[in-house]
Amino acid sequence: MVFGKIIGGLLGYSSAGVFGAVVGVIVGHFFDKGIGQAMGFDYGADRARLQRLFFETTFSIMGHLAKSDGRISKEEVSQAESLMERLGLTPEHRKEAISLFKAGSEEEFQLEPIIATFINEGGRQHNLPILLLEFLFSIAMADGELHAAEKDILGRTAGFLGIGNRQFEQLLAMLTAQQSFNGGQYQGYQQGSQRASIDELGNAYQALGVTSSESDREIKKAYRKLMSQHHPDKLIAQGVPEDMIKVGTEKAQEIQAAYDLIKTSRK
Numbered sequence: 411m412v413f414g415k416i417i418g419g420l421l422g423y424s425s426a427g428v429f430g431a432v433v434g435v436i437v438g439h440f441f442d443k444g445i446g447q448a449m450g451f452d453y454g455a456d457r458a459r460l461q462r463l464f465f466e467t468t469f470s471i472m473g474h475l476a477k478s479d480g481r482i483s484k485e486e487v488s489q490a491e492s493l494m495e496r497l498g499l500t501p502e503h504r505k506e507a508i509s510l511f512k513a514g515s516e517e518e519f520q521l522e523p524i525i526a527t528f529i530n531e532g533g534r535q536h537n538l539p540i541l542l543l544e545f546l547f548s549i550a551m552a553d554g555e556l557h558a559a560e561k562d563i564l565g566r567t568a569g570f571l572g573i574g575n576r577q578f579e580q581l582l583a584m585l586t587a588q589q590s591f592n593g594g595q596y597q598g599y600q601q602g603s604q605r606a607s608i609d610e611l612g613n614a615y616q617a618l619g620v621t622s623s624e625s626d627r628e629i630k631k632a633y634r635k636l637m638s639q640h641h642p643d644k645l646i647a648q649g650v651p652e653d654m655i656k657v658g659t660e661k662a663q664e665i666q667a668a669y670d671l672i673k674t675s676r677k
């Protein structure tokens with residue numbers, strides 16, 4: 411809740427200027443906290459619940475993705491273990507992740523009920539479905555390629571999340587373009603060269619979800635929105651577990667690299 415802070419800040423500013431506004435915001439904070447407690451809100455518990463939900467959903471579907479071609483190969487198991495290591499999961503979370511991965515790979519695993527639970531319990535966080543798809547895409551691309559069966563599962567997941575086919579394809583194109591900046595710079599771009607190629611710039615614009623015809627201001631606005639969505643504090647607040655934030659941080663690096671390439675090309 412922020413109503414108390416807003417009202418307190420405005421009243422304080424009108425009566426005593428900037429100092430009054432600061433005092434008003436502090437008073438408003440305690441007012442909001444008191445109202446939240448009176449109404450039964452427990453923000454810490456709610457965040458922990460969302461993080462648990464995100465963790466369970468992600469690693470269950472991860473197992474389902476690995477089994478998409480009918481079997482789980484040694485390479486896919488190795489990729490899953492590498493991802494868990496890259497995320498820096500605690501030993502306890504690693505054990506849980508393996509258990510969820512195995513459950514997701516079972517023949518009787520059903521995708522729709524898992525997504526239904528995710529929506530029912532985490533639906534208030536409007537950006538959480540997109541974040542889930544981003545994480546699942548990163549997992550599917552662990553071997554450097556998105557296979558047809560994996561795309562089918564991602565598409566079904568998007569459908570169950572209420573994301574239409576057109577929006578899904580747009581998101582997939584955006585994520586694919588961002589993937590080309592994995593590691594913080596464009597994989598085909600030679601630093602120090604005079605100018606990026608048309609294809610390189612095309613990927614950069616697509617990574618930000620914009621076109622080359624848009625103004626510097628519009629592109630900067632899109633860039634800032636994406637960076638804000640992938641800020642660690644915001645990811646945690648929306649329900650991403652703390653030991654899974656690294657994927658979001660890597661995504662921010664990809665977005666930054668794409669934006670830097672566009673800025674350089676426009677000088």
